[in-house]
Amino acid sequence: MAQFVDWDLAAATAGALGKAGPRVSYDEATAVVAELRRLTDEAAGHVLAYTGLRSQVAHPPVRVVDRRDWAATNIAGLREVITPLINRLSGDRPPGVITDTIGSRLTGVQAGTVLAYLSGRVLGQYEVFSADPGQLLLVAPNIVDVERKLQAEPRDFRLWVCLHEVTHRTQFTAVPWMRGHFLGEVQAFVDASQAGGDNFLDRVRRGVGTLSDSIRNPESRASVLDIVQTPGQRAVLDRLTALMTLLEGHAEFVMDGVGPEVIPSVESIRAKFNRRRESGNPLERAIRKLLGVDVKMRQYAEGRKFVHGVVDRVGMEGFNKIFSSPLTLPRLEELSDPDAWVARVHGPVGPVAATG
Numbered sequence: 001m002a003q004f005v006d007w008d009l010a011a012a013t014a015g016a017l018g019k020a021g022p023r024v025s026y027d028e029a030t031a032v033v034a035e036l037r038r039l040t041d042e043a044a045g046h047v048l049a050y051t052g053l054r055s056q057v058a059h060p061p062v063r064v065v066d067r068r069d070w071a072a073t074n075i076a077g078l079r080e081v082i083t084p085l086i087n088r089l090s091g092d093r094p095p096g097v098i099t100d101t102i103g104s105r106l107t108g109v110q111a112g113t114v115l116a117y118l119s120g121r122v123l124g125q126y127e128v129f130s131a132d133p134g135q136l137l138l139v140a141p142n143i144v145d146v147e148r149k150l151q152a153e154p155r156d157f158r159l160w161v162c163l164h165e166v167t168h169r170t171q172f173t174a175v176p177w178m179r180g181h182f183l184g185e186v187q188a189f190v191d192a193s194q195a196g197g198d199n200f201l202d203r204v205r206r207g208v209g210t211l212s213d214s215i216r217n218p219e220s221r222a223s224v225l226d227i228v229q230t231p232g233q234r235a236v237l238d239r240l241t242a243l244m245t246l247l248e249g250h251a252e253f254v255m256d257g258v259g260p261e262v263i264p265s266v267e268s269i270r271a272k273f274n275r276r277r278e279s280g281n282p283l284e285r286a287i288r289k290l291l292g293v294d295v296k297m298r299q300y301a302e303g304r305k306f307v308h309g310v311v312d313r314v315g316m317e318g319f320n321k322i323f324s325s326p327l328t329l330p331r332l333e334e335l336s337d338p339d340a341w342v343a344r345v346h347g348p349v350g351p352v353a354a355t356g
Contacts, residue, residue, distance in 0.1 A: 006108030007079045013112025014071035019120045021067060021141025022148060029140070033064045036138050036158055043162035046258045047170050052316060053323070055173035062136045067119040070139050074115060077129030081186065124165035126172060128179050136169045138162070150272040156263045163258055167251040175323040185240050192232030241299075242332040246322070249303015253311070256304070302335055309338030314346055321345055 024032070040062040048054055065073065123142050128134040138161070147157040172178045259266035310319045322328050322345070334341040342349060 004082065004104060004107065005079075005111055006104045007075055009105055009108035010112040010115070011072050011075045013109050014075065014115040014119060015068045015112075017113060017116035018067045018071060019116075022145045024144060032140050032144060032158075035155070036064050036140060036143070036162065037062055039155075039159045039162045040136070040138070040166060042262075043159060043166040044170075046163060046262060047166050047254060050254055050258050050316075051167070051170065052320060053170050053174040055170065056176050057133050057173050059133055059169065059173050060135055062138060064138050064140050066141055067139060070122060070125070070137060071112075071115040071119045073127060073130065073135070073137060074125075075111070077127055078111075081129045081183065123161050126165060126168035128172060128182060133176070133179055134169070134172050136165060138165065146273075146276070150269065150276065152269050152272065153265050156265045157269055160255060160259060160263055160266060160269055163255040164251045167254045168247065171247055171250065171323075177326070178323070181326050182240075182243065185236055185243070189233055189236045189240070192236055238332045242330055242335060245299040245303040245335055246306070246330055247303070248299045249301075249305070249307045252300050252304040253307040306330065306335045306338055306341075310342060313338060313342050314349055318342075318346060318349075 063069075063073075119139070120142065122139055123146065124136070124138045126134050126136050143158060143161055144154075146152075147154050150157065256266075256270065259270075263269070307319065310322070314321075322330065322341075328345050330341050334344070
């Protein structure tokens, strides 16, 4: 069986290179964990009331983790998804000695380097790779670190983060086909790579290496998108981009819609947080661009604008039709034209006041 990544080494590298979190006492840490769990439950009630989307499947309780645990969880999830794909691509042929002993270890170090960087920035995540239907993670050290830097009221900022992440959980648990659809698109991306005439495993190795090298060298102009070469892959990437823009924009729309009612300082938090997203030293900006974080930032804005436009036209119930099936998800070109999505899915309609 092919060993593409030394996953144990990736986890060890991420743990070793990850930065320490902010200084807190044991009692403070315990209180933060307890409050994040409580606020997750509170946020779930607000999201249900605002969106009308109710979970259709049971899900595990939120996990409040540190940076090392976040990296380890993501490595475990990637291992669950990537290993079967790699084995299929390789025909389950055993790797050569060099590939197994050197290549996999190199890729493990590179993957661990990337995850170490990300582990210091992610506030929360709905992780869908490890298990069905997924697992909500909140990274307590990062939440505390950011709220301190923003000088935000801790309870308000924590609830604001929970609203965003619980919306992501709702998207996958209220829409039971969403996880399978997302993983199917990842599979389609790999399938499309086989038509490219190039070795997919080599390209992925180069892509991971590009990320790792550029984290160390801010002058690098390479992009991880360099591994996307075939027309088939680009078509799948367009669909994935549209899906992720929708999900991120929907979460932003919900957190901003609920926020004024339950978070007194939400306007100040949003303004400060947006400035934080846009700022950063040259190294930070280079890494964000390379890792696609800048793309994600645009997804927040573009997706929120699309959701707002649709809700303005057909209301929240009409918007929720977007989750009826993969066929009703927005196409990439519709994200900048809500009328086009409304016309395709609803037919001609008049303006409707937003609900919620």
